[in-house]
Amino acid sequence: xxxxxxxxxxxxxxxxxxxxxxxxxxxxxxxxxxxxxxxxxxxxxxxxxxxxxxxxxxxxxxxxxxxxxxxxxxxxxxxxxxxxxxxxxxxxxxxxxxxxxxxxxxxxxxx
Amino acid sequence: xxxxxxxxxxxxxxxxxxxxxxxxxxxxxxxxxxxxxxxxxxxxxxxxxxxxxxxxxxxxxxxxxxxxxxxxxxxxxxxxxxxxxxxxxxxx
Numbered sequence: 001x002x003x004x005x006x007x008x009x010x011x012x013x014x015x016x017x018x019x020x021x022x023x024x025x026x027x028x029x030x031x032x033x034x035x036x037x038x039x040x041x042x043x044x045x046x047x048x049x050x051x052x053x054x055x056x057x058x059x060x061x062x063x064x065x066x067x068x069x070x071x072x073x074x075x076x077x078x079x080x081x082x083x084x085x086x087x088x089x090x091x092x093x094x095x096x097x098x099x100x101x102x103x104x105x106x107x108x109x110x111x
Numbered sequence: 112x113x114x115x116x117x118x119x120x121x122x123x124x125x126x127x128x129x130x131x132x133x134x135x136x137x138x139x140x141x142x143x144x145x146x147x148x149x150x151x152x153x154x155x156x157x158x159x160x161x162x163x164x165x166x167x168x169x170x171x172x173x174x175x176x177x178x179x180x181x182x183x184x185x186x187x188x189x190x191x192x193x194x195x196x197x198x199x200x201x202x203x
Contacts (some may be wrong), residue, residue: 010160014119017156021126024133024149026122030141033133037149045152048159049174055163066171070155070178077182081148084189089141091193 002058008050016044029097030089038082046071116164120157127153144188151181 023036049067057063130153134146155174162170190196 004162007112007115010115010119010163014122014158017153018122018126020149021129021153024146025129030139031131033142034145037145037152041149041152045156045159048156052159052162052171056168064168064171066175067159070171073175073178073182074152074155077178078148078152081182081185081189082145084186085141085144085148088189088192089139092140093185094139094141098195 001055006051006055006058009047009054013044013051014048016040016047031086031092031096034082034086038078041077042074045074045082116160120160120164121159123153123157127157140192141189144185144192148181148185151177151184156168166179 008055017040020036020040023040024033027033027036049071052067127150130146130149134143134150137143137146157176158170158174158177162168
């Protein structure tokens with residue numbers, strides 16, 4: 001039972017980290033790549049840390065708070081780091097991609 | 112469960128390679144900083160899987176230190192890209 005729960009948490013975490021790296025490869029812009037690098041990677045690594053919490057509490061060790069502290073720290077610092085990097089990218093003049101949403105460009109009339 | 116841990120380690124290594132590709136190729140400097148941040152997060156995940164694989168609690172300190180170092184590197188690099196200095200001594 002505990003092994004099934006740990007395995008599900010590991011699979012979810014690895015899936016989100018893999019989605020994050022695919023987004024790093026495929027997205028066209030710094031500002032859009034930051035979505036992939038912060039949000040889904042944070043969820044993935046939090047799921048992996050919860051898997052270690054479940055595993056080590058199941059085999060009889062005392063509950064260590066270091067994994068939960070690491071997860072909390074990543075939750076706090078990932079948006080702050082993404083904000084600072086996007087701010088510096090905007091100030092140093094990294095270009096944005098021209099149009100991401102092509103549907104609105106087609107439907108709106110052009111003056 | 113050992114099979115799941117091993118396959119997960121392989122998949123995390125593949126995503127580490129993709130992040131390293133973005134680190135090498137990335138056209139601008141903030142691309143590389145974002146890729147380094149992602150590499151730090153993936154390394155924390157790999158350490159969590161190692162601590163499950165070799166039932167050992169010694170990796171948790173390394174995970175915490177790596178999280179702090181990745182955030183400090185990101186912040187310092189962002190300030191360096193904007194201002195050209197990391198610690199500004201004039202109080203403006």
